[in-house]
Amino acid sequence: MRGWAGAYGTLAALTLARVAFGFQLQTVASLGPELARAFGMDFATLGTLMGLYMIPGVLVAIPCGFIARRIGDRDVVAAGLAMMAAGSLLSAAATGPWGIGAGRVLSGAGAVAMTVMQGKIMSDRYQGRRFTMLMGVLVGAFPIGIGLAQLLQHKLATAYGWPAAFIAGCVAALLALGSFLATWTGAPHAAPRTLAWPPRRETALVVVSGLIWTAYNAAYFNFLSFMPSYLAAHGHPVWVADTVMTFATWGNMPAILLGGALASRFGPNRVFVAGTLLCAASVAGSAVLDMPLLWGAVFGTVASMHGGLIIEIGTLSARPENxxxxxxxxxxxxYLGGAGLPALCGKAADLAGDPVGAFLAAAGLSLLALPFYFWHRSWARARA
Structure with a gap:
């Protein structure tokens, strides 16, 4: 009974950690108008602050994997959640963009440590369709955090000042840390702790799967990041912004679970292609037709149904010991791609003189997921 409770307790704690991750990542986007007024930021600067949360992944992700092999998954995840909390406090205490950015880097490094380990922790405990379903829960928890950020952070900033939104992110990370430490149990069939690099074939497959995830998130993050500024620039009331972000985030978890079920019935290729095309269409459509409620609903449901498939591909591209x-x-x-894409899309918005430029750039980048996906599939079959 303890093992069952611990395994699902760990899943619940990691789900809460993913919610905290999304909540923190969205903070700059949610506070875009407030930060722009307070510090005179343009879209490119806001995009850079958004991307700073991603930058640590370039340097931290691989070392986290090696460190976990030496000291264990639990300590790496716990340290990551503590860093997420500390970074949010640093941003809350900042007096300018540089201080906010420094806190974002620290929080981002902690989020990397937690994120790198989640798939490995789940694959040590579950296999087959159960693994696919539970990874869908974890992936779907992240946009819930983004949705909570969009609903709550502007209100917190209005009532208590913009630092309150960062403090809320600290509290979320601390709650995840406490629940993780309270529920952790070792995996019954964990891989041995070694320090070997994966063989070239596995490394190549993992890299390509990472490119798929990068392309997917080019649309995902930039839609969520620039939509608040778009709605403000086009004169939409606050209730429209709240509704759009609710549609765009809260529907993700059931959509991802639905995508897993559809993939079992119709095959992952069809689900992936349909999801990618719908995702690009909903983001590009936001730049062409000023119908944010429609695009938010499409983006948050069927357009995100293939997200869990990508994480599954990435996790299973390497053997358990690797x-x-x-x-x-x-x-x-x-993170190599994700760190620069918000600034790139922000630059597109500046050149267009409107956030629609960011939407068009993000939609185009997201379509790169298709060739990367079929490259991975053909290579995996050829090398099997």
Missing amino acids: RAVGMGIFYTTY
Whole structure:
């Protein structure tokens, strides 16, 4: 009974950690108008602050995998959650963009440590369809955090000042840390702790799967990041912004679980292609037709149904004994692209003189997921 409770307790704690991750990541986007007024930021600067949360992944993800092999998964995740809390406090105490950015880097490094280990922890405990379903829960928890951020952070900033939103992110990380430490139990069939690099074939497959995740999130993050500024610039009331972000985030978890079920019935290729095209269409459509409620609903439901498939591909591209380092490689690839894409899309918005430029750039980048996906599939079959 203790093992069952511990395994699902760990899942619940990691789910809460993913909610905290999304809540923290969205903070700059949610506070975009407030921070722009307070510090005179343009879209490119805001995009840079958004991307700073991703930058630590370039340097931290692979070392986290090796460190976990030496000291264990539990300590790496706990340290990561503590860093997420500390970084949010640092941003809350900042007096300018540099201080906010420093806190974002620290929090981002902690989020990397937690994220790198989640797939490995789940794959040590579950296999088959149960693994697919539970990874869908973890992936779907992240946008719930983004949705909570969009609903709550502006209100906190209005009532108590913008630092209150960062303090709320600290509290979320501390709650996740406490629940994780309280429920952790070792995996019954954990891989041995070694320090070997995965073989070239596994490394290549993991890198390509990381590129798929990067392309997927080009649309995902930039839609959520620039939508508040778009709605403000086009004169939409606050209730529209709240509704759009609710549609765009809260529907993700059931959509991802639905995607897993559809993949079992119709095959992952069809689900992936349909999800990618719908995702790009909903983001690009936001730039063409001023119908944010429609695009938010499409984006938050069917357009996100393939997200869990990508994480499953990345996790299973490496053998169990190589999975900690393999996920480090996966997220290093992702963060290399993810750190620069918000600034790139922000630059597109500046050139267009409107956030619609960011939407068009993000939609185009997201379509790169298709060739990367089929490259991975063909290579995996050829090398099997």
